[in-house]
Amino acid sequence: MATWLQAYPAIHALPRLWVERVWLLESREPLNITREVLLRPGVNVVWAREPESDVGSGLASAGHGVGKTSFCLLLRYLLGDEATAISTLREKAAASFPKGGVAAQVHIDGESWLVFRPYAAFGHSLAKPGGVLDALFEEPRAGDFPVYLAALQAAFIGQLPAQTLPGTNQPLEWRHLLAWCIREQRTRFDGFFHWREGDGLGFRRPRQDPPLFVSSVLGILDSGMDALMRDIERINAEQSKVQAQIPELERLPVFELERLERRLRALVGAVDDCPLYESITDDSLEARVKAHLKATEVSEAAIEAQALAVEAAMTPDISRLAELEKEANRCELEKRIAQSLLDAKEDDYRRLTTELQELDRLVGHCRHGQIDFEDCQHIKVVKTTVSLPWRMDAMAAKASMPVRRKALETAASEEIAAKRRLKEQTTKVAGLRASVAGLRIRAATSHISRSTLEQEWAELQLRDKLRKEGKDTAELQRARTRDAELGRELASKKSALVQRRQQTSARVDRLKAVTSLVAQALLGESGHGRFLPESDSSPFDLAVGGEAYQVLEVLLGDLTCLLDAATSNDSNHPGFLVHDCPREADMSALLYRNFLVAAMEADNQLSSHGGVPFQYIVTTTSAPPPELSQKPYLVLELQPGRAEALLFKRKLEIELPGMGSKGGIDAD
Secondary structure, eight states, X not given: OOOTTTTSOOSOSSOSEEEEEEEEEEEETTEEEEEEEEOOSEEEEEEEOXXXXXXXXXXXXXXXXXXXXXXXXXXXXXXTOOOHHHHHHHHHHHHHOTTOEEEEEEXXXXXXXXXXXXXXXXXXXXXXXXXOHHHHHHSGGGOOHHHHHHHHHHHHTTTSSOSBOTTTOOBOOHHHHHHHHBOOGGGTTOOTTOOOSSSOOOOSSTTTHHHHHHHHHHTSSOHHHHHHHHHHHHXXXXXXXXXXXXXXXXXXXHHHHXXXXXXXXXXXXXXXXXXXXXXXXXXXXXXXXXXXXXHHHHHXXXXXXXXXXXXXXXXXXXXXXXXXXXXXXXXHHHHHHHHHHHHHHHHHHHHHHHHHHHHHTOOSEETTTTEEGGXXXXXXXXHHHSHHHHHHHHHHHHHHHHHHHHHHHHHHHHHHHXXXXXXXXXXXXXXHHHHHHHHXXXXXXXXXXXXXXXXXXXXXXXXXXXXXXXXXXXXXXXXXXXXXXXHHHHHHHHHHHHHHHHHTHHHHHHHHHHHHHHHHHHHSSSSOOEEOTTOSSOSEEOSOOSHHHHHHHHHHHHHHHHHHHHHOTTOOOOSEEEEEOGGGTTOOXXXXXXXXXXXXXXXXXXXXXXXXXXXXXXXXXXXXXXXXXXXXXXXXXXXXXXXXXXXXXXXXXXXXXXXXXXXXXXXX
């Protein structure tokens, strides 16, 4: 018996992920099972057997169209995949089984889950812990499929050293690992990192990200290495930005110098061929700038003198304005006095007249003196003794009112005239003050322009000096300094990454050793199998040519990672692998047989107490080796030509658009 794995004992009794049963259901209410497939830890062969007799059609004699690829798609569907190929298969299955679906018992880190997924597009998926299928449908509301997906994510992605990819921070998902565990047959096993055809994996960097992901799953990329790679990506990105700025900053002084020179020439009227600096004979930009500054300074002084002259000239007008304000106030007061006198006389007249009328109107009985008013002695005395003076006062008040009204009219006219004069003088003074303010603004504007011209001329001289001396601007110096700092930091991080990789060399050496053992089992010779962790295309290499060997390199890598997961605690691989017809991808019969026998030998060597620490499911149309053509390895045998031997026990049919009849569709 082969013992090539004796140096690597199993560390798990069972795989971390494995499928125990798969049920194809015609309906769930009532529960009607079309087919039940019992799977086991270890090697599981699904054989699409070709008929031994030559009698029959060509289609019936081939091992295709019986459901082996459909079985792999259903496994992907049960584990959460929603690819287009799965949707197509569901559409075909729903046409024949509208109330049907596929169910399975899935083990995740020792916990058994029951899973149901419908064929119909709008059916509800169910999942809950347990082992009895009937229980899943007793309380369908308790079947929480998202919790099941979360359990897969937590078990196999949550244990990785980082939950995102270095460089992009893209979150890692269970579907990425599932794509590796169940390769799509259409990829024809043409590359180790080529897991899906058409749908893709959703990685933002299709070439860089799968190798990083595999390194993380295999335990080569630990948290320290991941942090260093992220630092290197960050520093690279920042340095690229700084380096992109440097050419612009190098050109900027020349552009700024030309811009300043053009602006100054336009301001002072210097032509393009006018020299920059003063000379004895020729005109120059410098001379024109100085002359412009001098002329501007003289103009500002003249404006200031004009403003002072206007201020001096308006002094009498300001004094006159003050006098008119006093006069207007006096006239307003005199009018108010005249109004008060008139109002007072009118009030006296009304008061006296009212008092006498009230005495005359008193009739009846006085309740205070208990006497009639006409008999009241006090009223009689008042009427007879004071009526004459009262009447005289009333007449006097009435007679003086015309005079008072005239005085009021005169005061009002004088007030109006005074306010008109005040308004005219106010307008005049405001105009004078506006003139002074305008002059001050002109002077201030001129001063600002002169200061700007001085600053720009000084800046032009400085930039021209730096250009002639070959010196960098302060901003360019900072950019160059930062670029150098980032370069040193990047070199330090890369050196630390190399050291970190050397520290993980024990892990790499182990994978190299397992790769070499598996390659020897496949080829029957030692010295060919190599593990190349730095490769982003072929990390598992056989160092021999030929397309058949290229396919075998993919199988070598998958089997190595599967066995490493079963024998090492450093791997996060679930120990679950499905291959759909690898023989059809241009592999020789001998190599194919050696590969299947190596998987069976690993099954035997790592099994203990009836358990195997990995699950490998392979579909084949070629006859497997005799040892694998029987139980317990042969778990499902399919055959064309007989309905009972098809996966769904019938040809799947769909109604063709616009036609009442149905056409048969084989599910490969």
